[in-house]
Amino acid sequence: MDERIIQKITRLDRVIHEPARLAILMVLLGVKEADFPFIARITGLTRGNLSVHLSRLEQAGYVEIHKTFVGKKPRTVVRLTDAGQRALDRYRAVLRSLTDPGEG
């Protein structure tokens, strides 16, 4: 395999390079904010699984988790942070350069 390709693969962000976490970030990229049931439904993850992955993303500073109210009902709302947005952009750029030899 081309050495440059191997270097690109090793540069991939390991926090994002996990299918469940990538799916969560892509959902959050499409919305300003979303709650647990919404993210679980779109990604197909169980609540327990989602909770673990969100904690990992929160530790990395890629998402913010807030307890809030929508109407009179409590919600755990998740948002993509600017750092998360930048990390996701970088990750997608590397992936694109791997699939499209003309880029990167």
Added chain:
Amino acid sequence: MPRTEQPLYEARAAWWEDGIPETLSGLTLIILGSLGWAWSHMEGTPTGSLLKILWALVLLGSILLLKPLMFHLKARWSWDRTGYSLPRRELDLPSVLMILGAMGSVILAVLSLHPLVQSTGIALFVVLLMGSLYRYARLVRFLGYAVLAGTLSLVAGLTGMPPAWNVHLTLAILGGGFLLSGVSRLFRVLKIREHPHG
């Protein structure tokens, strides 16, 4: 990267899945289309003037009230069943160009004196507006609306229908499509069991 982009489009499309935005927009378009249709038939009469004022009031009311009403209904009926999300309003360059093109088409239709240019302008407006919604969330039914309303508008123009009637008929038919689709989606969502909280 079509597979990694899929959750992005699903998250964006979720805003329309409960049918509330389509139902409210559909009702507004039907009312505006019907009032406009009646007004363009009675132009120059006192009833026509009254209908024109009513049309403007409905338009203003919909601009001011549609969004808060949509949020209220979503909070009441939808978010406890489907989960809560707020859409991001960022548009890419092609979508911005499509919206600008739609606005340009309306201006072209209004300024032109040629019936075919007028009806083409109206058809282009609907097609570009629906096309930009399709690009945003990849919802195929918006392409259906575009084809339906665009074809109708062109046919109406070719058969010599006055542009004012054409606009209102196109709006009303588009509204009918929105309403049918929206109500059927809303009923489907209301059958889902509520979850306690998110």
